[in-house]
Amino acid sequence: MPEAAVQVRELTFGEAIREALAEEMRRDSRIVLLGEDVAEAGTTFKVLKGLVDEFGTSRVIDTPISEPGFTGLGVGAAMTGLRPIVDIMFGDFLTLVMDQVVNQAAKVHYMSGGAWKVPMVVRATMGATRRSAAQHSQSLHAWPSHVPGLKVVIPSTPYDAKGLMKTAIRDDNPVVFFEDKISYTKVKGPVPEGDYTIPFGVADIKRQGRDITLVGTSSMVQVALGAAAMLEEIGISAEVVDPRTTWPLDEKTLIESAKKTSRAIVIDEGSFRYGVTGEIASVIAEGAFFDLDGPVRRIGATHVPIPFSPPLEDATVPTERQVFEMARTMCNK
Amino acid sequence: MPEAAVQVRELTFGEAIREALAEEMRRDSRIVLLGEDVAEAGTTFKVLKGLVDEFGTSRVIDTPISEPGFTGLGVGAAMTGLRPIVDIMFGDFLTLVMDQVVNQAAKVHYMSGGAWKVPMVVRATMGATRRSAAQHSQSLHAWPSHVPGLKVVIPSTPYDAKGLMKTAIRDDNPVVFFEDKISYTKVKGPVPEGDYTIPFGVADIKRQGRDITLVGTSSMVQVALGAAAMLEEIGISAEVVDPRTTWPLDEKTLIESAKKTSRAIVIDEGSFRYGVTGEIASVIAEGAFFDLDGPVRRIGATHVPIPFSPPLEDATVPTERQVFEMARTMCNK
Amino acid sequence: MITQTKQAAGVDRDALVVRMYRQMMAIRLFEERVNDLYTRALMPGLAHLYIGEEAVAVGVCEALTRSDYITSTHRGHGHCLAKGAAPDRMFAELLGKKAGYCKGKGGSMHIADPATGNLGANAIVGGGAGIATGAAFSAKYLGTKQVSVCFFGEGALGQGILYEEMNLAQLWKLPVIYACENNLYNEYTHCSESTAGDMLARATAFGIAAEAVDGQDVRAVHAAASAFVERARAGEGPGFLLLNTYRYRGHHVGDIAREYYRQKQEEQFWTSERDPITLHGQWLIAQGTVDQAGLDSITSEIASEMDRAVEFAVNAPYPDVSEVGEDVYA
Amino acid sequence: MITQTKQAAGVDRDALVVRMYRQMMAIRLFEERVNDLYTRALMPGLAHLYIGEEAVAVGVCEALTRSDYITSTHRGHGHCLAKGAAPDRMFAELLGKKAGYCKGKGGSMHIADPATGNLGANAIVGGGAGIATGAAFSAKYLGTKQVSVCFFGEGALGQGILYEEMNLAQLWKLPVIYACENNLYNEYTHCSESTAGDMLARATAFGIAAEAVDGQDVRAVHAAASAFVERARAGEGPGFLLLNTYRYRGHHVGDIAREYYRQKQEEQFWTSERDPITLHGQWLIAQGTVDQAGLDSITSEIASEMDRAVEFAVNAPYPDVSEVGEDVYA
Ligand SMILES: Cc1ncc(C[n+]2csc(CCOP(=O)(O)OP(=O)(O)O)c2C)c(N)n1
């Protein structure tokens, strides 16, 4: 095999994000990172470890515990020449910054008739099963996805995370970027060195299949892939589609996959009701109705606050087995 | 006609809400009203006008402009023996109280294993076309509907508003109650004097029909009824279903109506994407798929921040004409 | 006419004090026309008039350069004009016309203008605090020497984010000035019912330099603002101005019957004894800087400018409905 | 053994000071076992230990009656025990067992107990401020004479809601005490990097009575807290206590390598010179209230109670998976 021009290494999801941030910060001195314990501690998840050594405390900035405060500051900084990235340690704390993100960042461009823009990234985490209980385990990506003016990214692999993060940073709009906590160290994959970007609104078919479409978001892509492997053993060929961004949404790929397979399940880790699955399932149903064998089905987190107790918490998160069983039933096997 | 035991008057939507609050406050001295300019001013919409005269400033309480502060205070008061009703003047300001509503109020009962409860009502407004622009016109009911532990009410008529408000106040859980601003004075209807309640999770069929189901929420019920009248003229019989509460959701009534008519449109005034229509359409599609002639269709507000300029703003809100056209196409007329 | 050039330092004193008169008068006459448009049902929605508070916006903005930043509020026309915006495009915005500063998409509560450093009015009370502080962060990071002013009403002292921002500003020595316009009322509630303790202490608690100023005295406002601006520009960190003032009219144009929340006598006291334009006019005459005829000619000049601006706006076209989907994303 | 009866007034002084020793020791030994459970991988998730700060919770809670309210934090075991909770059900909660205070649904960061007035620990920094203030609102409205204490770390001074609540509390003269535990660190950041100005002034700015106290001196904490509780109970409004203390261990049990954010010498100074239990024990002996043997027997008594509590919890069953859907709605 000829030596590849670009070296591809195995990185964890967290490493891929750090690499994207470091490369972008090298490229553009207007990028600053703001958040609690982002500097020497490198965040509580250690994802930013080392960045402060390279970029210094004027660009990797520890803030007080003031999520609304530093997010609001980020909006103003973005309007006036910087490209701030703010770190919301636990996505659950998005509750505190919705005004800055939704009433300010998302609307500034429109309300000003295009006069101002807000090139800002809000990094937030998502995902349960860390035994962190109800206020540290939520996946709240449905909320910003509902808000015109925002873009929302939910990467599932290290490769996607790096490329999408670069796109997010270079985007002139406010982008909310959700990182699955468990994936930080658990999910590994090939990541090219150096520069590449992945456009928003382009779904990725993570696995080709014929009999059923499994749409997964964030860590649920792994669950879908696991279920697909199980399904293969009983002769069902599942296609796994990862939208990668909830907004913009690649409706075409979703619809075409469902048309091809005639069945679809949408799997997401947010609370089940009025979440991401409703929109995606509706889009598929509207676009592929006459090619569908049956209704688009949905799996989300059990519609309860996330419990601390391990057996209870585990029961709230969608599993491979659950997807497998549903798919099998839908395929009449 | 014999004299009715209970007198029924024509009240506006706003008067019905005031009457419910007044009757409940008479019944239960633990109820207090907290919000900005709720006392002498009776809110900026004048909905509470007069309540302070009857109940005094110890129960109808003007607060500083501190939405997180007084909502959080309401949570604590609810846990310790009161039944607070907090007033979020514009539903857009829910952005400021999501932490108190979502991380605190909604989760206290569950996180404490049932030890504490939060009998609290958060009143908020919704609805556009008041020329109030992007930060004073949003309909954000999809967000709390996504949150386990909350109940969410979106009444459309004075009758429903009164009965549902009483249920909300008597409920031992946090309830977010959305009031359409335009309806306050514009929508009138019969309201019985005295006590009655309407259970949560029971949809109301506002109009019987055979050919198509129009699911409307809040002010969109009026839009659906208007469209139904237009459809009648061209020989299409539309059924109008009002879920009245997004959570709990009366799935059965929605599904049965769609099964009967074989077609459904869901109309809601929130931003189109990842909003209420996605969930309701999915529920209908999952439950009635094999009886449907085509996909469940959805109409929401144009997915843009709400513009100030009248012709632009008017273009964002679902209209009778839009519903009519869509229904006609679906019915092949 | 709104003078567009501003040089805070080295400016001729006479020109400055006359320009401040002119600017205050421009705001007054602008707002009277807003009220008129509302009364004649020509303006969609509502608006919050700045009448009575003119010395605040003018005194502060005359201490700034054109490229310095401001954030403004729901009661924002005064800030906008004082920072140098053109009345015709402002009226156009208030009427939802395409020629407006925001192409009609923002309206009264969201006028923004990069050319004059106006980061935008804000309909969320306290909503500009983060933006203003962030602009100061940029200025410091980029070394531009710009200063940022955050205008807000005393009602915003109820919003926690203000304290978060003041903490950040003082920690990082950001060039931002928090300009608290204390007009005594949060909508229909007196500030004494909503504000515990001492207002100035709300800033000094964070170590921020703070000063109370007579907000009806445009020269006092200008002096205090200039000192804070200079400090901030020199890298010495944020300041907090408590500008004591009064709004003559209702909370918004529709707030006519106000007796239930404040006395007519109170209003009369301020309008007759404490009017910033009258006081400054008297001073100008006493100083011999201008005579009454000079002031009158300023007034009539501005009046005709405003009338032309209204006419422009009334006759300007609405945006095309197809524009509703534009400017959502950059 | 955790003494359950508390009468703030008229209590025998000797009994009080000995009980405070006992309570502090109970917290210390409880937390050591938590760390042990974590190290042995028996505890799901993480926990934030209160070791070093015992005098704060005990000094404050001994100034309260059982029906007075508290809100607590992510570092909440100390408050919970000091307010009278039973260690066995606490350990059970930490292990996610059905017998826990929250049936295993809350875990370390959410223990709540109506029987002892514990409104709950909170994993949102500053998240208890509203709840505590609301409980004080209820107490005043219902005339129950209860007092509410809001415990929070100095990191919560960064959260705007705290200022909103202090404003409300002072405006409405609510019986709430804001107990700020200043252990110098917000996670891995020193408070001087996150807190501008003077901490006490953050409360006095609202007109709230405030006092700084040596948080390693349980008697000083108790005295200051008692004075504020009495004032509050008498209807004179809120108070703010700045309790200067130190956490000996990591931010959470997994935070072992701490050199990058604080010096070993600093830790050593506090543990060897400023340990609240050692200091109070020495005082008790010096006063002749108890001798060393007496203290030792308290310690061993508590140690066995804690061991039994751990055993109970370890052996207790998990909730049944079917319970996941219970307690969502009342
Ligand atoms: C967060 C928020 N809460 C409430 C309102 C409604 N509101 C608009 S103006 C206003 C009063 C503001 O008072 P103040 O800050 O003193 O400004 P003033 O109107 O006196 O200039 C209120 C409560 C709002 N716009 N935003």
Ligand SMILES: Cc1ncc(C[n+]2csc(CCOP(=O)(O)OP(=O)(O)O)c2C)c(N)n1
């Ligand atoms: C709103 C919010 N932001 C951030 C966090 C993450 N976090 C947990 S504890 C902590 C530090 C708290 O410091 P302090 O309040 O001083 O309490 P201490 O841990 O020192 O007792 C942080 C930042 C959180 N739980 N909630």
Ligand SMILES: [Mg+2]
């Ligand atoms: Mg005011």
Ligand SMILES: [Mg+2]
């Ligand atoms: Mg601390």
